[in-house]
Amino acid sequence: xDTMTSIYPSLWLIPGLPALAALLIFIFSGSIRPRSxxxxxxxxxxxxxxxxxFSFIVYNNATSKGAVxxxxxxxxxxxxxxxxxxxxxxxxxxxxxFALVITGVGFLIHLxxxxxxxxxxxxxxxxxxxxxxxxxxxxxxxxxNAFFMLIGWEGVGACSFALIGHHxxxxxxxxAALKAFFVTRFGDVFLILGVLLLAMIGTVxxxxxxxxxxxxxxxxxxxxxxxxxxxxxIAGLLLLGGAAGKSAQLPxxxxxxxxMAGPTPVSALIHxxxxxxxxxxxxxxxxxxxxxxxELMMVVAVIGVLxxxxxxxxxxxxxxxxxxxxxxxxxQIGFMMLALGVGAFSIGLFHFxxxxxxxxxxxxxxxxxxxxxxxxxxxxxxxxxxxxxPGVFLxxxxxxxxxxxxxxxxxxxxxxxxxxxxLTSDRGNILLYGVGLTTAVxxxxxxxxxxxxxxxxxxxxxxxxHAPSPRQTWPLYILAVFALFAGFLNVPGLLHWEHxxxxxxxxxxxxxxxxxxxxxxxxxxxxxxxxxxWFVGSVLFSPKRMVxxxxxxxxxxxxxxxxxxxxxxxxxxxxxxxxxAWDFDxxxxxxxxxxxxxxxKVLSWTxxxxxxxxxxxxxxxxxxxxxxxxxxxxxxxxxYAAVMLFGAALIALLLTFFGSGNL
Amino acid sequence: MPFAEPALVVATILFFIGVTGVIVRRNLLFVLMxxxxxxxxxxxxxxxxxxxxxxxxxxxxxxFILPVAAAEVAIGLALAVLIYRKFQTLDLWSxxxxxxx
Numbered sequence: 228x229d230t231m232t233s234i235y236p237s238l239w240l241i242p243g244l245p246a247l248a249a250l251l252i253f254i255f256s257g258s259i260r261p262r263s264x265x266x267x268x269x270x271x272x273x274x275x276x277x278x279x280x281f282s283f284i285v286y287n288n289a290t291s292k293g294a295v296x297x298x299x300x301x302x303x304x305x306x307x308x309x310x311x312x313x314x315x316x317x318x319x320x321x322x323x324x325f326a327l328v329i330t331g332v333g334f335l336i337h338l339x340x341x342x343x344x345x346x347x348x349x350x351x352x353x354x355x356x357x358x359x360x361x362x363x364x365x366x367x368x369x370x371x372n373a374f375f376m377l378i379g380w381e382g383v384g385a386c387s388f389a390l391i392g393h394h395x396x397x398x399x400x401x402x403a404a405l406k407a408f409f410v411t412r413f414g415d416v417f418l419i420l421g422v423l424l425l426a427m428i429g430t431v432x433x434x435x436x437x438x439x440x441x442x443x444x445x446x447x448x449x450x451x452x453x454x455x456x457x458x459x460x461i462a463g464l465l466l467l468g469g470a471a472g473k474s475a476q477l478p479x480x481x482x483x484x485x486x487m488a489g490p491t492p493v494s495a496l497i498h499x500x501x502x503x504x505x506x507x508x509x510x511x512x513x514x515x516x517x518x519x520x521x522e523l524m525m526v527v528a529v530i531g532v533l534x535x536x537x538x539x540x541x542x543x544x545x546x547x548x549x550x551x552x553x554x555x556x557x558x559q560i561g562f563m564m565l566a567l568g569v570g571a572f573s574i575g576l577f578h579f580x581x582x583x584x585x586x587x588x589x590x591x592x593x594x595x596x597x598x599x600x601x602x603x604x605x606x607x608x609x610x611x612x613x614x615x616x617p618g619v620f621l622x623x624x625x626x627x628x629x630x631x632x633x634x635x636x637x638x639x640x641x642x643x644x645x646x647x648x649x650l651t652s653d654r655g656n657i658l659l660y661g662v663g664l665t666t667a668v669x670x671x672x673x674x675x676x677x678x679x680x681x682x683x684x685x686x687x688x689x690x691x692x693h694a695p696s697p698r699q700t701w702p703l704y705i706l707a708v709f710a711l712f713a714g715f716l717n718v719p720g721l722l723h724w725e726h727x728x729x730x731x732x733x734x735x736x737x738x739x740x741x742x743x744x745x746x747x748x749x750x751x752x753x754x755x756x757x758x759x760x761w762f763v764g765s766v767l768f769s770p771k772r773m774v775x776x777x778x779x780x781x782x783x784x785x786x787x788x789x790x791x792x793x794x795x796x797x798x799x800x801x802x803x804x805x806x807x808a809w810d811f812d813x814x815x816x817x818x819x820x821x822x823x824x825x826x827x828k829v830l831s832w833t834x835x836x837x838x839x840x841x842x843x844x845x846x847x848x849x850x851x852x853x854x855x856x857x858x859x860x861x862x863x864x865x866x867y868a869a870v871m872l873f874g875a876a877l878i879a880l881l882l883t884f885f886g887s888g889n890l
Numbered sequence: 891m892p893f894a895e896p897a898l899v900v901a902t903i904l905f906f907i908g909v910t911g912v913i914v915r916r917n918l919l920f921v922l923m924x925x926x927x928x929x930x931x932x933x934x935x936x937x938x939x940x941x942x943x944x945x946x947x948x949x950x951x952x953x954f955i956l957p958v959a960a961a962e963v964a965i966g967l968a969l970a971v972l973i974y975r976k977f978q979t980l981d982l983w984s985x986x987x988x989x990x991x
Contacts, residue, residue, distance in 0.1 A: 862986025864921070865913045872909055 414472015474506025528568025570737025671760025684770025
C-alpha cells in the first residue's frame with residue numbers, strides 16, 4: 228500500500244487540471260477571446276481524463292500485486308479536537324470509477340458546449356464555472372476523508388448555483404438557482420452534522436472506515452448516552468439527508484426540475500456526471516455505516532423506490548423536454564438508491580455508470596434539438612424531427628431505449644440487476660421489486676413518448692432549423708455507443724463488474740441469489756415488460772392519436788402559458804396532479820416559504836420600529852445636546868455678551884448673599 | 891452731596907441701556923457706541939461714588955478711564971474699518987454666518 232508511494236502517478240493532477248483551467252479563465256477573462264475559454268476548459272478536462280485513465284490503469288496493475296488503494300496526503304489541514312483531517316486524495320475502485328465517468332462524460336459535455344455556447348453571452352464565465360464544477364466533483368469523489376470531501380461537496384453546490392443561474396437576466400432563472408442552492412443546502416446541514424457525529428464517535432478517514440465494523444454496537448457512548456449502534460443509525464440518517472438533498476431524492480427533490488433553467492449542457496453535467504450522483508457516492512462510500520443497521524438500509528431502499536416511482540409518474544405527463552429528462556433522472560437515481568438500500572452496492576454503482584452515459588446523451592440530444600429549434604422546449608411543438616435531425620434522432624433512440632431498459636442495452640443490464648437484487652437479496656422483498664418493476668414499465672412508456680412525440684409524425688410548427696455542428700453530434704455518437712454497450716461490463720465471465728467490486732464491499736454487500744434459472748426468468752420478465760411498456764407508449768403517443776387528440780397525450784392548453792404552481796393543462800385531474808409533480812412545490816410553499824415570509828415580515832417590523840427605535844432615541848438625545856452646545860458657539864457676539872453679563876450678575880449675587888463678608 | 895444718589899441711579903440706567911445695545915444691536919458701530927455708553931456709565935458711577943464718600947479716588951480713576959476709552963474707540967473703529975473692507979458690511983450676524991461657513 229503505502230510502500231509504493233514513489234511510483235504513484237500524482238492524483239492531484241486529476242482535480243488540479245480542470246481547476247487550473249478554471250483559474251486561467253477567471254484570471255485572464257479580460258484578455259482572452261470567449262472561444263478560447265471553451266478550448267482552455269475542454270483541454271483541461273481532457274487532460275484530466277487522460278490522467279485519470281493512466282492513474283486507474285496503474286492502480287489496477289498495483290491491485291494485482293496486493294495494493295488496496297492509492298493514498299496521497301497533501302498536508303495536515305484540520306487539527307481541532309475530534310475534527311482531524313488531511314487534504315489528501317484517495318484512489319480506490321469506487322472513486323476510480325467515479326473519476327473516470329466525471330472526467331470522461333465531463334469532457335464530452337465540454338466539447339459539446341464549445342459549439343452549443345458559441346453565440347451566447349458570458350462564455351468565459353460559463354466555461355470557468357463548468358471546469359470548476361468538474362474539479363469540485365473530482366475533489367468530492369477523490370478526497371480521502373469526509374471533511375475534505377465537504378470542500379468538493381460545497382464547491383459543487385456553488386458552481387451549480389452559478390451555472391443554473393447563468394442567464395441571470397431572467398428572474399425565473401435566478402429563482403431556480405436559488406431554489407437549487409437552498410434545497411441542497413438544507414440537506415447539507417444534515418450531512419455536516421452527520422460527518423461531525425461520525426468523526427466524534429469514530430472516524431471519517433475513508434481508509435479507516437473498516438473500524439466501524441469491528442466496534443461493539445452495544446457500548447453506551449458517554450457523551451450522548453446512546454449506544455454505538457443507535458448513534459450509527461442517527462449518523463446514517465443525517466448522511467442520508469445530505470444525500471437526498473444533493474441527489475434530489477424524496478422529499479428534497481423539488482429543486483432538480485427547476486434546475487433546467489441553466490443551459491442544457493449544464494443540465495447534462497448535473498444529471499450525468501457531477502452533482503446528483505454525489506449522494507450515491509456518499510452512501511457507497513459509507514456503506515459500512517449503512518450496512519450495520521438493517522432499518523437504515525430499509526429506509527434507503529424505500530426512499531429510493533418511492534422516488535423512482537414518483538419521478539417516473541411525473542415524467543410521463545411533462546411537456547418540457549428537459550423536465551421529462553429531469554424527472555427521469557430523479558427516478559433513475561431512485562433506482563440507484565434502491566440498489567444501495569438492498570445491499571447491492573456494486574449494482575448501484577453500475578447503474579450510476581450506465582445512467583451517466585445515456586442521461587448525458589439524452590440531455591445533449593435535447594440540447595441539440597432545442598438549439599436547432601432556437602430555444603423551443605415544448606415537445607408538443609416539435610414532431611417530425613426524424614428527417615430533419617437524423618443523427619440526433621438515432622442518438623436519442625439509443626439513449627431512450629437504454630433508459631427504457633430494452634434488452635441488451637446498458638440500462639437493461641443495470642436495471643434488471645437492481646430489480647433482481649431487490650427481489651432476492653436478504654434485504655430485499657417482493658414489495659420493493661413490485662414497485663421497481665412498475666416504475667420500469669412507466670419508464671419505458673415515457674421513453675417511448677419522448678421519441679414518438681418529438682421525432683416521429685408530422686412537424687407541428689414551422690421550423691427554421693439550425694443544423695448541429697460536428698462538435699455537437701460527435702459527443703452524441705460516442706455516448707450512444709456507450710449507452711448501448713456499456714451493459715456488457717457486467718456479464719459474468721467477460722468483464723464482471725460485481726466481481727471487480729468484490730474486494731471493496733467484501734462482506735458488507737448482500738448477495739442476491741445466484742439461482743441461474745430464476746435470474747433468467749426475472750431478466751425475461753423485465754425485458755418483456757420494458758418492451759411492452761415501450762409498445763404501450765408507442766400506441767398512446769402514436770402520431771395518429773396525436774392528430775386526433777385523444778386521451779392524455781396532448782395537454783388541452785399550452786402549459787408554458789400557465790404558472791407552474793397551479794398549472795392544470797390537462798383535462799384529467801390526475802394528469803394535472805402529476806404535471807405539478809404531486810403538488811410538492813405547492814406543499815412546500817404553504818408549509819415553508821409563505822410562513823417564512825410572514826415571520827420575516829413581522830421580524831422586519833420589529834427591527835424597523837423596535838430595534839431601530841432604541842438607537843434612534845439615542846441619536847435624538849445626542850442631537851439635543853448638540854443643539855444646545857451649538858447655540859453657545861454660533862458667533863452672535865451679542866449673545867456672548869449677554870451670557871457674560873448674566874454670568875457676572877450671578878457671581879455678584881452669589882458673592883453678595885453667600886460671600887464671606889467684607890467685599 | 892444732594893446729586894450723588896440720583897447720579898448713581900442715572901449711571902445704572904445708562905449702563906443697562908449700554909448693555910441692551912451691545913446685546914441686541916446688529917451693527918458693529920452701534921455696538922461700539924453702546925460700549926462707550928457703558929464705559930461712561932461706569933465713569934459716572936465712579937464720580938458719583940467719590941462725591942458720596944467725599945474722597946477724590948473715584949474722580950482720579952475716571953481720569954484713567956478716559957484715555958482707556960479713547961484707545962478702545964481707536965482700536966474699535968480700526969476693527970470696524972477692516973471688517974467692512976473684508977465683508978462689505980458691518981452687520982454682526984451676517985458676518986458671523988459668513989465666517990461660520
